[in-house]
Amino acid sequence: xxxxxxxxxxxxxxxxxxxxxxxxxxxxxxxxxxxxxxxxxxxxxxxxxxxxxxxxxxxxxxxxxxxxxxxxxxxxxxxxxxxxxxxxxxxxxxxxxxxxxxxxxxxxxxxxxxxxxxxxxxxxxxxxxxxxxxxxxxxxxxxxxxxxxxxxxxxxxxxxxxxxxxxxxxxxxxxxxxxxxxxxxxxxxxxxxxxxxxxxxxxxxxxxxxxxxxxxx
Amino acid sequence: xxxxxxxxxxxxxxxxxxxxxxxxxxxxxxxxxxxxxxxxxxxxxxxxxxxxxxxxxxxxxxxxxxxxxxxxxxxxxxxxxxxxxxxxxxxxxxxxxxxxxxxxxxxxxxxxxxxxxxxxxxxxxxxxxxxxxxxxxxxxxxxxxxxxxxxxxxxxxxxxxxxxxxxxxxxxxxxxxxxxxxxxxxxxxxxxxxxxxxxxxxxxxxxxxxxxxxxxx
DNA sequence: CGTGAACGGATAGCTCTACTGTCCAAAGCT
DNA sequence: AGCTTTGGACAGTAGAGCTATCCGTTCACG
Numbered sequence: 001x002x003x004x005x006x007x008x009x010x011x012x013x014x015x016x017x018x019x020x021x022x023x024x025x026x027x028x029x030x031x032x033x034x035x036x037x038x039x040x041x042x043x044x045x046x047x048x049x050x051x052x053x054x055x056x057x058x059x060x061x062x063x064x065x066x067x068x069x070x071x072x073x074x075x076x077x078x079x080x081x082x083x084x085x086x087x088x089x090x091x092x093x094x095x096x097x098x099x100x101x102x103x104x105x106x107x108x109x110x111x112x113x114x115x116x117x118x119x120x121x122x123x124x125x126x127x128x129x130x131x132x133x134x135x136x137x138x139x140x141x142x143x144x145x146x147x148x149x150x151x152x153x154x155x156x157x158x159x160x161x162x163x164x165x166x167x168x169x170x171x172x173x174x175x176x177x178x179x180x181x182x183x184x185x186x187x188x189x190x191x192x193x194x195x196x197x198x199x200x201x202x203x204x205x206x207x208x209x210x211x212x213x214x215x216x217x
Numbered sequence: 218x219x220x221x222x223x224x225x226x227x228x229x230x231x232x233x234x235x236x237x238x239x240x241x242x243x244x245x246x247x248x249x250x251x252x253x254x255x256x257x258x259x260x261x262x263x264x265x266x267x268x269x270x271x272x273x274x275x276x277x278x279x280x281x282x283x284x285x286x287x288x289x290x291x292x293x294x295x296x297x298x299x300x301x302x303x304x305x306x307x308x309x310x311x312x313x314x315x316x317x318x319x320x321x322x323x324x325x326x327x328x329x330x331x332x333x334x335x336x337x338x339x340x341x342x343x344x345x346x347x348x349x350x351x352x353x354x355x356x357x358x359x360x361x362x363x364x365x366x367x368x369x370x371x372x373x374x375x376x377x378x379x380x381x382x383x384x385x386x387x388x389x390x391x392x393x394x395x396x397x398x399x400x401x402x403x404x405x406x407x408x409x410x411x412x413x414x415x416x417x418x419x420x421x422x423x424x425x426x427x428x429x430x431x432x433x434x
Numbered sequence: 435c436g437t438g439a440a441c442g443g444a445t446a447g448c449t450c451t452a453c454t455g456t457c458c459a460a461a462g463c464t
Numbered sequence: 465a466g467c468t469t470t471g472g473a474c475a476g477t478a479g480a481g482c483t484a485t486c487c488g489t490t491c492a493c494g
Contacts, residue, residue: 002440002441002442002491003440003441003442004440004441013482013483014440014441015482015483015484016481016482016483018442018443019481019482019483021442021443022443022444023481029442033489033490033491034442034489034490035441035442035443035488035489035490036441036442036489036490036491037441037442045358048357048358049358052354052357052358054481056350056351056354058275060480060481061480061481061482062480077421114415119415119416119419120418120419120422120423121415121418121419122418125414125415125418126414127410127411127412127413127414127415127418128411128415130407130410130411130414131408131411131412131415133273134273134404134407134408134411135408137269137273137404138400138404140265140269141262141265141266141269141400143396143397143400143401145384146397146400146401146404146405148384149377149380149381149384149401149405150408150412152376152377152380153377153405153408153409153412154412154415154416156373156374156376156377157373157409157412157413157415157416158416158419158420159369159373160366160369160370160373160413160416161413161416161417161419161420162416162420162424163366163369164366164417164420165417165420165421165424166424167362167365167366179360180360180363183355183358183360183363184360184363184366185413185414185417187351187354187355187363188363188366188370188413189406189410189413190347190351191348191351191352191367191370192370192374192409192410192413193344193347193406193409193410194344194345194347194348194351195344195348195367195370195371195374196344196374196377196378196402196405196406196409197342197343197344197347197402198331198336198338198342198344198345198348198371198374199336199371199374199375199377199378199379200378200381200382200402201337201338201339201342201344202336202337202338202375202378203375203378203379203381203382204294204382205337206337207379207382207383219462219469219470219471220469220470220471221469221470230453230454231469231470232453232454232455233452233453233454235471235472236452236453236454238471238472239472239473240452246471250460250461250462250470251460251461251471252459252460252461252470252471252472253460253461253462253470253471254470254471271452277451277452278451278452278453279451435494436493436494437492437493437494438491438492438493439490439491439492439493440489440490440491440492441488441489441490441491442487442488442489442490443486443487443488443489444485444486444487445484445485445486446483446484446485446486447482447483447484447485448481448482448483448484449480449481449482449483450479450480450481450482451478451479451480452477452478452479453476453477453478454475454476454477454478455474455475455476455477456473456474456475456476457472457473457474457475458471458472458473459470459471459472460469460470460471461468461469461470461471462467462468462469462470463466463467463468463469464465464466464467464468
């Protein structure tokens with residue numbers, strides 16, 4: 001198919017498809033002439049993934065490009081492609097921030113918990129800096145007791161991750177597998193956050209007896 | 218204190234403080250003359266919160282304004298202020314999207330699980346639409362089996378929410394409590410996502426035996 | 435074979451967000 | 465008195481994410 005059909009079938013405008021081609025999110029079509037190219041179902045699938053990562057996952061165009069590059073790299077260990085994803089999701093802290101007291105306190109908290117739970121993680125994982133940054137922010141805001149939730153978060157996320165990783169091993173096609181992992185991870189963040197809000201509503205109704213927001217009419 | 222000191226103590230430039238005042242994120246200082254105003258520690262705390270929500274939580278300026286407005290509204294039930302927060306975090310789906318098959322499928326999945334777990338949540342909660350949107354996206358991408366993780370997510374987030382809600386009830390000052398809840402919820406999303414990445418790395422090393430990314434030198 | 439739409443490629447322009455800079459007259463400090 | 469700072473208004477800026485236009489093919493159809 002050519003770009004017009006790709007546009008019609010994906011719901012993405014031709015101009016935007018051209019933009020994604022320029023930015024390297026979408027691989028070029030197969031050349032069929034000096035200035036003609038053909039696209040296939042792979043391009044269509046890729047395009048739908050791009051829109052999902054951007055619209056639903058909230059990734060930037062650059063982050064999306066990097067994540068997809070990791071998907072396409074056959075040498076990258078599976079979940080490492082994902083560290084890549086998370087690194088592009090959250091902005092890296094500037095060097096200045098890493099030198100203050102709250103940062104050290106946050107890092108201490110995380111290291112302690114990681115050690116206690118016997119997690120095998122590398123400090124190079126961008127998620128490490130992100131987590132420390134959040135904990136440091138709690139400390140700076142004087143809500144350090146919020147950081148006590150860290151143990152709970154680690155316990156529950158370990159269970160989530162165990163299931164997610166287990167659900168992935170039995171697949172065949174690597175490309176499809178990686179795609180599934182990326183989508184599951186990026187969109188999973190959004191889904192988890194939404195489910196958390198629903199759970200909070202449920203639990204606050206249960207425990208605090210706040211009036212339900214439903215006006216019943 | 219006046220704006221210069223507020224700037225020095227918060228690390229936010231005077232120009233940006235003026236901008237936040239204009240945009241209604243920061244309440245005006247107490248007038249001490251026709252063109253003079255005084256700010257207090259409350260302003261400083263608020264300013265730090267604004268930076269945390271924007272920089273760490275990833276909220277937009279407008280979303281931050283809305284969340285803070287909910288914090289300031291004494292009539293709003295506690296965790297409903299939060300639904301407000303999540304509503305501004307994720308963009309609402311356009312009406313067109315809600316009419317397609319994948320959307321209905323997603324809504325069916327969520328409703329079934331919510332019913333099964335006996336959750337008391339209202340469909341007006343913006344998190345509902347967000348969750349359905351993610352599930353619908355899974356369906357559209359042909360990764361509907363990812364949606365099977367929904368039960369897992371709901372189970373774990375219920376535990377997280379139960380602890381979070383319980384940790385909140387014993388506080389005294391309502392304003393401080395709401396602040397803590399907002400910070401905990403918004404930054405908690407970021408922290409949970411980062412912890413999930415670390416857990417995924419840990420679990421994938423454990424289960425799949427992928428080589429650790431640490432180059433050891 | 436002619437003709438009008440669609441194509442790829444390049445480049446310029448647009449809208450929105452989140453600031454940043456400049457100017458002003460009136461305080462404030464010293 | 466003289467320099468800085470203030471509150472307030474408003475213009476300008478940089479980057480993100482498209483969108484529009486132009487150009488010289490190329491294709492599809494009569």
